[in-house]
Amino acid sequence: MKILVVDDELDMENLFLQKFRKEIKDGTVIFAFANSGEQALEYMNTNNHEAVLILSDINMPGMSGLQLLEKIKQKFNTPPPIVMMITAYGDAENFNTAMELGADDFLTKPVDFNLLKQKLKIPTNG
């Protein structure tokens, strides 16, 4: 499973690499990271669809996660990647907009990695 993580906080990359170190070691997942919506689109354009799953923060400077979500769902639709939005704001407004734009799932920070792994159908220790 190839996963693209989009977050402006650089330490998120390190966190994901550690939280998924077993899965990375045994080849269950391969991660790519982008620090902005713009970088994420660049990745999608050059790697055309290698990422089947995108985890994106909503609140980023420049292009927001919701704007990125819209562009991904419009442009990359054969087949469309699964897009899950991550947000610090657990509010109804962002949730509704994300769902309207076609988000497949929604997570609030701090990310519950066990829950995320369950959603990705990766076996966890509970």
Next chain:
Amino acid sequence: MIQSEKMASLGKLTAGIAHEIQNPLNFVNKISEVNKELLAEMNDELTKGNIEEARSISKDVTANEEKSIFHSKRAVSIVKGLLQHSKATHNQKELTAINVVADEYLRLNYHGLRAGDKSFNASFKTDFDRVLFSVDGKINIISQDLGRVIFKILTNFFHVVNKRQKAAEKIFQPFFTTKPTGQGTGLGLSLSYDIITK
């Protein structure tokens, strides 16, 4: 500054701070979780007698603690900033690193604005000049007063940027026009947009 303005700016600052603090605190939380897992693994490796493997894991734990310390300090300095701002005005001057103050107020103001209006989005870059006549980038001023001035300037700046962004987004909407009443229908750009996009 009169009391009500002080309270309004304090309210905005608090919203900004709440957001800013979430990030470093989340990291401290997650890093502790990871380290707990790593220490359990390290323990396993020691039981199995894999000393080198255990050592390698301990290096990762240490690196994580460095990050945790960094994020904790970040949270502390944000809170300090709030306490500074909410203190009664001293009339005493003290050595203040004005570029640090300006940077912190920029971020707090931005987050405060976004807390009230999530549709506002901007990226910014800082390019601070060397502080003239300073000792280590610090000059002798009443820092709370300078902080309030910077905050007020930034509030106005972001307000203008926000208004312009919203106006710019609207120009393709039907019936939106900047022409005075009676001139123009506000349909020109909207029709052009439809023609081009369809």
